[in-house]
Amino acid sequence: xxxxxxxxxxxxxxxxxxxxxxxxxxxxxxxxxxxxxxxxxxxxxxxxxxxxxxxxxxxxxxxxxxxxxxxxxxxxxxxxxxxxxxxxxxxxxxxxxxxxxxxxxxxxxxxxxxxxxxxxxxxxxxxxxxxxxxxxxxxxxxxxxxxxxxxxxxxxxxxxxxxxxxxxxxxxxxxxxxxxxxxxxxxxxxxxxxxxxxxxxxxxxxxxxxxxxxxxxxxxxxxxxxxxxxxxxxxxxxxxxxxxxxxxxxxxxxxxxxxxxxxxxxxxxxxxxxxxxxxxxxxxxxxxxxxxxxxxxxxxxxxxxxxxxxxxxxxxxxxxxxxxxxxxxxxxxxxxxxxxxxxxxxxxxxxxxxxxxxxxxxxxxxxxxxxxxxxxxxxxxxx
Amino acid sequence: xxxxxxxxxxxxxxxxxxxxxxxxxxxxxxxxxxxxxxxxxxxxxxxxxxxxxxxxxxxxxxxxxxxxxxxxxxxxxxxxxxxxxxxxxxxxxxxxxxxxxxxxxxxxxxxxxxxxxxxxxxxxxxxxxxxxxxxxxxxxxxxxxxxxxxxxxxxxxxxxxxxxxxxxxxxxxxxxxxxxxxxxxxxxxxxxxxxxxxxxxxxxxxx
Numbered sequence: 365x366x367x368x369x370x371x372x373x374x375x376x377x378x379x380x381x382x383x384x385x386x387x388x389x390x391x392x393x394x395x396x397x398x399x400x401x402x403x404x405x406x407x408x409x410x411x412x413x414x415x416x417x418x419x420x421x422x423x424x425x426x427x428x429x430x431x432x433x434x435x436x437x438x439x440x441x442x443x444x445x446x447x448x449x450x451x452x453x454x455x456x457x458x459x460x461x462x463x464x465x466x467x468x469x470x471x472x473x474x475x476x477x478x479x480x481x482x483x484x485x486x487x488x489x490x491x492x493x494x495x496x497x498x499x500x501x502x503x504x505x506x507x508x509x510x511x512x513x514x515x516x517x518x519x520x521x522x523x524x525x526x527x528x529x530x531x532x533x534x535x536x537x538x539x540x541x542x543x544x545x546x547x548x549x550x551x552x553x554x555x556x557x558x559x560x561x562x563x564x565x566x567x568x569x570x571x572x573x574x575x576x577x578x579x580x581x582x583x584x585x586x587x588x589x590x591x592x593x594x595x596x597x598x599x600x601x602x603x604x605x606x607x608x609x610x611x612x613x614x615x616x617x618x619x620x621x622x623x624x625x626x627x628x629x630x631x632x633x634x635x636x637x638x639x640x641x642x643x644x645x646x647x648x649x650x651x652x653x654x655x656x657x658x659x660x661x662x663x664x665x666x667x668x669x670x671x672x673x674x675x676x677x678x679x680x681x682x683x684x685x686x687x688x689x690x691x692x693x694x695x696x697x698x699x700x701x702x703x704x705x706x707x708x709x710x711x712x713x714x715x716x717x718x719x720x721x722x723x724x725x726x727x728x729x730x731x732x733x734x735x736x737x738x739x740x741x742x743x744x745x746x747x
Numbered sequence: 748x749x750x751x752x753x754x755x756x757x758x759x760x761x762x763x764x765x766x767x768x769x770x771x772x773x774x775x776x777x778x779x780x781x782x783x784x785x786x787x788x789x790x791x792x793x794x795x796x797x798x799x800x801x802x803x804x805x806x807x808x809x810x811x812x813x814x815x816x817x818x819x820x821x822x823x824x825x826x827x828x829x830x831x832x833x834x835x836x837x838x839x840x841x842x843x844x845x846x847x848x849x850x851x852x853x854x855x856x857x858x859x860x861x862x863x864x865x866x867x868x869x870x871x872x873x874x875x876x877x878x879x880x881x882x883x884x885x886x887x888x889x890x891x892x893x894x895x896x897x898x899x900x901x902x903x904x905x906x907x908x909x910x911x912x913x914x915x916x917x918x919x920x921x922x923x924x925x926x927x928x929x930x931x932x933x934x935x936x937x938x939x940x941x942x943x944x945x946x947x948x949x950x951x952x953x954x
Contacts, residue, residue, distance in 0.1 A: 679811065698818055705833040707796075709811045710818040712804055728808055735812035 365508075369435075370403075370471065373478060374485065374577050376641075379471045380435055381405045381428055386504050389466065395491040399480045402505050403471025404428050404463035407447075408455035410511070417511045418453055418737075419502065420462040421519030421526035423723075424594075424651055425643060427470035430462040431455070436642040445725050452734035453518065463505055465498040465526075467651055469644035472501070476577065476644045487646060488574035495522070495658045499529045506537070513537050516737060520544035520722035521689065522651070525658045528697075531678070532660060532670040542733065544681040545722045547693035548667045548700070549659035554688060557597055558652040561590030565645045574646055587645040588636030595635045600685040600718035604628060667700035674701075678708040679736040681722075681729065688719040709736060757788050760930035761866045764949045765838060768864055768922065769793055773835035776800065776859060778822050779842035783810035790815065798834075800825060823847045826855035838864045841947075843909075845899040850912065857918060857954045866949040869925065871905030871942040889928065890946050906935065906942045913952060922951040 365385075369378035386400040405428045410417060420430050420443065427434075431441035431448060447453040453460060464472035467490070475490035482489075506514065517530045517538050524546025531541040550558075565571055568586025572579045596604075608628040612618070615625065624630040664670035678701055682694035691712050701708040711732045715721045722729070756763050762785045769775060772794045777786045780799030783806075789795040799817035801807045810817040820828075822839065823846050837860030839852065844867055846852045856863035868890040869875070878886035885895040893899075904912075906925060913920055923935040925945025935941040935948070 677816065699828050702818065702828040703830060705830050707798065707816050708818060709807075709816045711808045711811050712819060713808070714804070728812075731812040732808055735814045739814045 368403075368471075372471065374476050375471075377435060379403060380432065381471065383471060384505055384508055386501070389497070389501055389504070391491055391497045392494040393491050397466070397473065397491060400466060400473045400501065401471065401477070402463050402466070402473075402501055403468075404461060404505060405430065405432060406462075406509075407431050407460040408458050410459040410509070414511050415513075415515060416457065417459045417461060417506075417509070417514050418516045418518060419506065419514050419530070420447065420453070420460060421502070421517065421523035421530075422462065422465065423519070423521035423523045424655065425591075425639070425648075426523065427468065428462045428464045428472075429470075431460070434642070437638070442723065445723070446730060446733060452730055452737055458515070461506070461509065463502055465651065465654075466501045467493040467498070467647060467654060469647035474644070475574075475646035475650055485575075485577040487577065490646070490650060492653055492657075493650060494654050495525045495529050496533065496663075498654065499526050499533060502526070502530075503534060503537070513539060516540040516542060518542040518544070518733075519546075521546055521719065522655050524689075525655065528660060528670075529658075531674065531676050532664065535671075535674045535676055538676045540677045540679070540737065540739075542679045542681065542736065543694075543697070544729075545683055545686050545689045545694075545719055547689050548661060548670075548697050550656050551693070554597075555656045557594065557688075558656055560593050562649050562652060564589040564593065565649060568645075571645060574649075576645070582640070583645045584640040587640045587643065587648060588633075590645075590648060591639040591643075592632040592636045595632060597688045598718055598720040600687065600716055602685065602716040603718055606716065607631075667697060668703045671701055671706055672704045674704065674706050676706070677736075677739070678706060679732070680708065680710045681732065682710075682712045683717070683719070683721040683726075684712060684714045685716045686719040686721065756792070757784050759784075760926055760932075761840065761947050761949055762788070764924055764926075764932065765840060765864050765866065766793060768949070768951050769795065769836055769838075771795070774798075774833075775836045775838060776829065776834040778826065778837060778839045778856070779845075780806070780810060780815075780817060782806050783813055783815045783817065785838070785840060786810065786815050786817070787813060822852050822855075826852065826859060829855075829859045831858055832861055834860045836860050836862050836864055840864075840866045841868065843867050844903050845901065847901070849902045849904075850916070853912065853916060853918075857916075857952060861953060862921065863918075863952045864949065865909070865952065866947060867904065867909060868900075868947055869906045869942065869945045870903040871907060872946045873943050874928070874946070876943075888946075906945055906948045907938055909948070909950065910938060913950070918952045918954060920950060920952055922949075924949050 366383040368380045371378040389400045464470040524543035527543040565586040568583035570581035571583035613630040682691040698710040790797045837856040875886040925941040925948045
């Protein structure tokens with residue numbers, strides 16, 4: 365265990381937070397990852413009976429800085445809408461754990477790291493990882509922290525997939541599970557969008573077959589395009605219309621060229637540019653792949669079978685305008701949980717902000733999460 | 748709400764009677780749980796393990812925010828998801844008359860719960876009868892407050908109608924209680940009298 369800041373090769377700067385190294389991690393692919401570093405943050409104090417630990421799982425481009433200022437962007441923690449003093453997940457009451465997923469690029473072992481076998485960056489020699497592999501690494505971290513049972517595991521989007529994997533793989537270790545804006549498997553449409561992003565990265569000549577670190581290049585254009593395409597899927601048509609409409613960017617007339625005439629174009633270009641400053645292109649390939657491979661029913665025979673006999677309390681949340689992980693997919697999960705007599709709540713929240721709503725100020729989401737985590741039945745609540 | 752928390756009572760005679768019918772610490776499914784008033788009293792006052800099904804998303808979100816386990820769903824279509832005998836009690840309060848297929852819903856309740864508790868407004872109540880007789884128009888009373896064109900109640904019945912259905916389904920009526928407009932309870936010994944003087948009724952049933 366190391367307390368940061370930790371300087372790592374190929375990183376723009378030293379990373380604050382904590383770092384645990386596991387000697388090895390067996391992967392679903394059959395390969396074994398050696399010297400696996402898990403970058404994580406903790407907030408709050410673990411109760412003497414260790415009953416107040418909440419694990420937060422981040423989404424595709426998220427990281428462990430759920431509450432702290434981000435070391436690269438300088439922005440406040442990515443979930444400070446729900447996590448923080450007097451928020452539903454509260455460091456004054458809970459011991460909050462958030463770890464960067466393996467395969468990621470914010471300190472946990474991923475394709476940007478040096479392969480201990482060769483001393484060279486992994487690049488595409490990094491093994492393909494799965495959501496279950498990410499969760500296996502988190503379980504090892506939770507073990508190391510001396511925590512047997514988590515009061516709750518909470519996450520949105522890919523974080524929600526990890527929540528479901530936790531509840532399916534370690535039912536006795538999860539008292540409450542909050543999968544938000546997620547699904548039990550990645551849909552064909554979502555795989556298709558991911559493939560567009562990956563192809564954009566691989567089509568960038570600076571990608572160099574994945575070996576860009578050694579070549580000293582960065583596939584920034586490809587990664588930016590991947591981000592721009594993905595970003596559209598996180599919003600909704602009404603939200604884009606409300607925010608931008610057809611408003612022109614710093615001009616009174618159309619340019620009759622291919623500048624960013626429209627505000628929405630300028631906005632997307634900005635999203636792409638700022639993303640490449642903090643994210644690694646190969647990590648984007650690996651993490652999107654892990655999401656594509658996620659399919660609880662394929663692994664267990666059916667979604668219901670994945671949760672048979674569970675004692676975990678579930679609170680499933682979806683958003684009306686989310687077309688990436690639409691409510692119908694959450695409802696299928698709820699039906700499966702109902703069929704195995706699980707303790708499940710299901711809230712669909714009305715908003716026009718699309719998939720990204722889980723990261724934004726949504727008072728109803730906050731109220732629902734607070735109510736669920738506190739619980740009416742005190743013996744089984746998370747506080 | 749606070750009344751329910753502190754006394755385990757809801758302030759509604761039909762709901763309070765349901766509370767009395769439920770054994771402490773039972774597993775309870777409240778179908779059509781609204782904003783969770785009864786469920787909260789069951790969990791807080793009776794130590795039950797309570798779950799709810801509610802049609803309105805606003806009701807669901809309000810209930811979950813109050814710490815109750817509730818999912819959005821329709822009694823007519825979504826009870827099929829629940830496994831057999833997975834609850835001690837399946838409760839349907841003031842909702843049967845608003846379902847599309849009351850007979851199927853009743854079957855589902857006794858399939859899911861070891862006991863079913865059903866409460867409903869009595870269309871045989873004397874004021875209802877009188878209102879129809881005297882005015883020649885669909886009755887509007889305190890128990891049936893909406894006009895015919897606004898009401899969600901598409902399958903109204905009388906106490907005797909419901910008992911006939913229970914008989915038809917071969918159900919055991921373990922307890923039947925009617926109460927008048929003043930909230931006074933009377934156990935249904937004389938069906939004929941209860942069907943006249945009962946404004947609402949609560950039934951405890953099993954297969």
